[in-house]
Structures are given as structure tokens and as C-alpha cells.
Amino acid sequence: MRAIWKGAVSFGLVSVPVKLYAATESHDVSFRQVHAKDGGRIKYQRVCSLDGEEVAYADIAKGYETEDGEMVILDEDDLAGLPSTSSREIAVEKFVPREQIDPMLFEKSYYLEPEKTGAKPYALLRQALEAADRMAVVTIALRQRTSIAVLRVRDDVIVLQTMMWPDEVRTPDFSVDVGEVKDAEVQMATMLVDTLAGDFDPAEFEDDYAGAVEALVKAKIDGGEVKRTPTTTKSSGEVVDLLAALQKSVAAAKEARGEDDGDASDSDSDSDSDSGKGKGKGKGAAKKSAKKSAKKKAS
Template identity: 60%
Template sequence: MRSIWKGAISFGLVTIPVKVYSATEQRDVSFHQVHRKDGGRIKYKRVCTVDGEEVPYADIAKGYELPSGEIVVLTDEDFADLPLSTSRRIDVLQFVETDQVDAIYFAKSYYLEPDGTGAKPYVLLRDALEESGQVAIVKVALRQRESLATLRVREGVFVLETMLWPDEIREPAFPFLEEDIEVRKQELSMATSLIETMEGDFDPSEYKDAYREALQAVIEAKIEGREVTRPEPEEGEEPAADLLSALRASVEAAKKSRGEKDGGQKGGGAKDGAAKKPAARKSTAKSGGRAAKSTEKKPAAKPRSRKSA
């Protein structure tokens, strides 16, 4: 990986020099626009709509359009006076519980690596933050934009996650929220049963981008000169008569799917699933403070621990 930014974490009077790396990458298949006839690349020219002349890049400025359609032209000098920090610091503002930060605020993730002599204070802050079970709220200027961000620990490395500002989050003002929609107790019970049937430990490696794989296969077939085969469409299931029937059918399908995944056969799947269930629930109880299930009468629920796993 190549670092995209160098700076320092400012933690009280402690300064920790770091390098910043993009933690994620898009794996979409990219294309160029080409001439269908001969495959030639399509080029675009920067042409002014007023005089029709092609404009050199050095003569291009940023324009803000008013509601009237008029344009306010901003130059580099206008941007130079804006209060954007150039100190290359990641300023720690406060520490908060992890569950206080809604995931909708997160924009992009970056890894931080200690730079030069910053390894020891980096590890010190990392261990202290991990021990606290909290995340740091920080402010940083990246790519000509100042952002709030969180600083957390993942696999022994600081992860900087830039955040949207509060006024960038849209209000979900949907009409159904004002309606009095009645949910029957039996329906809620069946929905809860479906959730319990489908619960498990999240393993990202179990999922794949089927569209990208199929698209790559089409490209490879084109390269090799083979005929492209199209997969047969999947047969659609008959819609359920009502919500409760749909939930009940979903529970049965989830149980069947879980049995095939765990044991390959119906009998073996149930046995293997039963053997694996206690361990999974023990892990869940440890991480989230949720009591393990029992056929006996449940005791009063204990309050959740605020400390993150």
C-alpha cells in the first residue's frame, strides 16, 4: 500500500507521527468509453458554452450557481483564505462509548501506521483505547476537506473513519411512520423466531459479488473467443397468502438451509447444529451481554455492560 497522507495524532501534549493509508478499495470492473466500430477511445474536450472555444485547464475556475441561474466564479485566491487546517494533525477531541456513534455517519476508512519514532506512543494510545472499550472523536483535514472522524482499533492497528456532518444526514420523514400500523402478537413472535433461526456469527468470506464474477466471466469468454453462456433464471416461489404464512414458511426454509449447511444431510445437520449452538451462544453472551437461552423460566435480564467487546 502507498500512504496518501502524513501527519500526527495530537493527544493532549503527546504527538504521534503517522502515515495514512486507504483501508478499502472498490473491486468494480472498470470500462472505457470506446467507438463500437473500431474500439478507439472516446475523448472529451473542455468547451465553453458561451464562446464555443476549447478552454485550457489553467483557465478553469470553480463556479457556484445561484437559484437565478447566475454563476459566482471562485478562484484559487478565494479558497486560500478559508479556515481549512494545514497543520496535518489528527486532533483528539474526546472519547465516547462505541454505541453512541451511529454507523450512518461513517464515510470512509483509513489505516494509520506509526511513522519514525512514533511506534511507542502509538502502541501506548492503542492499548489504552482498546482497554477502555471506547472510540476517540477526532477532527482531521484530508483531501481539501475538514471532517469529524472516529479513531478505533482493529487487529492491532488504528482505523480512522471519517464521518459526515450532522446536517448531511437526511431525515427519514416517511408517511408510514405517522400511521397506526397494528402488528399482531403472533406475527411478532414468528418474526422473532425467524431471526433466532437465522442468527449466527458474521463471516464476510461466506459472501461474494456474484455480479462481478459473472461479468468477469463474460469478459474472459470474449477474450478467448468462446460463446457466452447465460445462466438460466431462477424459479420464483409462490407468494405467501399473508404475512404470518410468509414468516412461518421463512422459518422452515431457514431451518432447512441451516441443516444443509451444518451437516449436508437432514439428520446430520441437526446433530451438528445442536453441537455447535452452545459455543456460538456463549460467544454471543460474552460479547453483547445477552443471556444464553434455556427451556426453563428465564431470570430477570441483567443490564448490558457498556464496555465494548
């Protein structure tokens, strides 16, 4: 993992130098919009909705739309005057009981790792949180904006979880009124809850959609159902050495120009037979490639 922020946790007169790491990553599956005929990616132009003309990136400004639909243009000087902070301090405001924090407020999770000089005060803060069975409400500056967050302990590591501001949590605009609920119905529902009671184990759950997409893509790759374009830069996942990857690229470039790629194909065959391990590792490589691609697209 790569640290995305460095600073210090301060509580009282104690300062704990720490590094911040993203604790989660999305494995969401996303798709590109492409031309069905040749697999070319669909490009979008920046077009003004009023005059229909394409707008250069240098001419694009930030605008704030009011409730009545009017647009207020903000320039760089306006934005520079907004409150911002570059503080490297995670300031503990107070320690609160866990049950007072609604999980709906939680946003993103990060791991805190102590610097070498902060190992002892880090352990002190961790033990204090566990002994008190409380969370520390803190403020932290991320991306030049102050955020509210909490510190809690998970598997001997202090976790920082940023939170939504109170006014960002919506209030439901509907009411639930189903009339009278009979005692017998409540008793039966309670029995059902008891029957399905158990401990939570995240390993019992699996993203079957992502797995099905990976299997489908793998099957199409194995069946040769791949659209090659002049800008193709990735292999099918079957090539595991640099020489074979280069040969594949040459063959693809020749094919795009309508040239004969027989020589390159022969070289590919020789490379595959010589490596021996290419076929066996291809399946795993394809799966990893698909996962990495999904992560990048989701972000």
C-alpha cells in the first residue's frame, strides 16, 4: 500500500506521527461504451448547451447553479478565497460512546500506521480507545477541506473513518403506517429472527456478478472474440513474457494495416511452446488483468 497522507494525531499534549492508507478498494464492474462494429471507444465532446459549439478545456469555468436555474460563474480568484486548510494534524475533539455514532454517517475508511518515532504513543492511544470502548471524534484536513472523522481500533490497527456532515444525511419524506400489528404476527417474526440468528462472517458472501463477468470475458477471450483496434495496448492475458507481448503487438499492428502477419504468428507459436508455462499462467493472469481493469475504471 502507498501512503496518501502524512501527519500527526494530537490528543492533549501527546502527538503521534502517522501515515494514512486507504483501507478499502472498489471491485465494481464497469463497462466501456464502444462501437459494436469495431470495438472503438465512444468519445464525447465538450459542447455548450446554448450555442452548440465545442468548448476548449481552457475556456471551461466552474459554475454554481441556483435553485431557480441561474448560473453563477466562479473564477480562480473566487475559489482561492474559499476556506481551505493544509494542516497536517488529526485533532482529537472528544471521546464518545460507540452507540452515539450512527453508521449512516460513515463515509471512507483509512488505516493509520505510526512512524517509528510514534510507535509508543500510537500503542497508548490504541489501548486507551479499547479500554474506554469509545471512538475518538477528530477533525482532519483532506484535499484542502476540513472533514469530521472518528478513530476506532480494528485488529490492533487504528482506523480513521471520515463522516458525512449532519446536513448531508437526508430525512425520509414518507411515513410508514401499516395499521395494527397483531401479537401473534410479532411473535412469529421474532421466531424467524431467532431462527436466522448468527454471527457475521464477510467470507460467507461473494460478489457473484463480478465473478460471472470475469468468467464471461475469459470465455470470449479464449474463443477469440476480441476486437483489435489500432490503439490496442493490452494483450489477451495469455502472454506472460515481454518478447511474446512485443510479437503480439507487431502482429496486431500489421493486421490493422492489412499486412500479412504470418511470420509474427509463427513466432508467437514458438514463443508459447518454448515458455511452457504461458498456458498454465494465462488463466490467472487474465483474471488479475480483468480485476485491475475494473478497479481503474471504477475510480
